Amino acid sequence: MVVHNPNNWHWVDKNCIDWAKKYFQEKLVGLTTGESTDELYAEITKLSSLEGDCEVNQRKGKVISLFDLKLNVGIAGHVGENKLEGSITVPEVAFDSDPEDYQFDISIFKETSKLFEIKPVIREKLIPQLRDIFSNFGKQLLLTHGNDIQVSSDKVTSKFTKANQQSSFSTSGSTKEDANKDSATGNTSTANASSSTKAAVTSSETQQKNSGNAAKYNTTKVHLESSFQVPAIELYNTFIDKRRIEAWSRSPIQPEANTGDFSGSTLQLNDAFKLFGGNITMKFLSGEPGKKIVFQWRLNDWKQGHYSELSLEFHESQEYHETKLVVNWSGIPVGEEDRVRGNFEEYYIRSIKVTFGFGAIL
Structure with a gap:
């Protein structure tokens, strides 16, 4: 220097x-x-x-x-x-x-x-x-x-x-x-x-390229954990069953134009959709029932073509009748960490608990 x-x-x-x-x-x-x-x-x-x-x-x-x-x-x-x-x-x-x-x-x-x-x-x-x-x-x-x-x-x-x-x-x-x-x-x-x-830009200097486009951000990661008093498979279904998604998000699912057949009751691989009035876009990348889900995720005011990867892991303790949700979230633009974390805690975790009675509200 x-x-x-x-x-x-x-x-x-x-x-x-x-x-x-x-x-x-x-x-x-x-x-x-x-x-x-x-x-x-x-x-x-x-x-x-x-x-x-x-x-x-x-x-x-x-x-x-x-x-x-x-x-x-x-x-x-x-x-x-x-x-x-x-x-x-x-x-x-x-x-x-x-x-x-x-x-x-x-x-x-x-x-x-x-x-x-x-x-x-x-x-x-x-x-x-x-x-x-x-x-x-x-x-x-x-x-x-x-x-x-x-x-x-x-x-x-x-x-x-x-x-x-x-x-x-x-x-x-x-x-x-x-x-x-x-x-x-x-x-x-x-x-x-x-x-x-x-x-300012004070986190990872790693620049992420998405889908061959020129959109670039300095990105970072967010880690979250929360416990739900429900079996893992029920919590898993809460993130892929369309009626449940609309219930806890309090918004209709809007399929992306290029998604294809979106008529099923649950998300299928590569289904892309918008939530919260179109403010976010998600794509279902992979799922292992009761264990793990991976979404592509973006806010609509991020640079065109930039997506983060939202990984949800479900760890069930049968003895304590609860499931721990472990969130590992990568590709988040630097400076957006608090915004993304706060929104997920409020509009995903808290809303799911309130809607379905899956645990204590803090």
């Missing part, structure tokens, strides 16, 4: 979200509760999603890191001979978080009273490892990228900015006190830049 910034005086920032994904992929995947031969065992198998902002900034020679991230990791393991899969969601890993601030939502798919026994082990042996990695993240972010946004100290003639430059790398990164100090001294650049970052 080439920097033209005499004496490191002006504001410079660098987006590091892609690096953060690689960092956590490397650091988190493979962490375990112990030996795989243990009676109770779990390990992190993948980084399912990483959302939020991550950057390093400098002004007047001072370098700080600013990040606010939400993570979800997949886990697998066993309790005796009973295999398990699940996830751990961390709602916030932020530059001003203390180790005790981190929250961990442990979810075991198809949970039974036997599989439940793994949760205390995860909290005791795996969560402390996660706390250590998150606590060290700001320091590593700064050490890796801090020099990229500054002119080297041998080219700095200002004693003030040179002193700030040297002190920046003698600490572990930005802190709550740094932000408060900037505010108190009238330096609003840090706060303003942090706010503007949320509206």
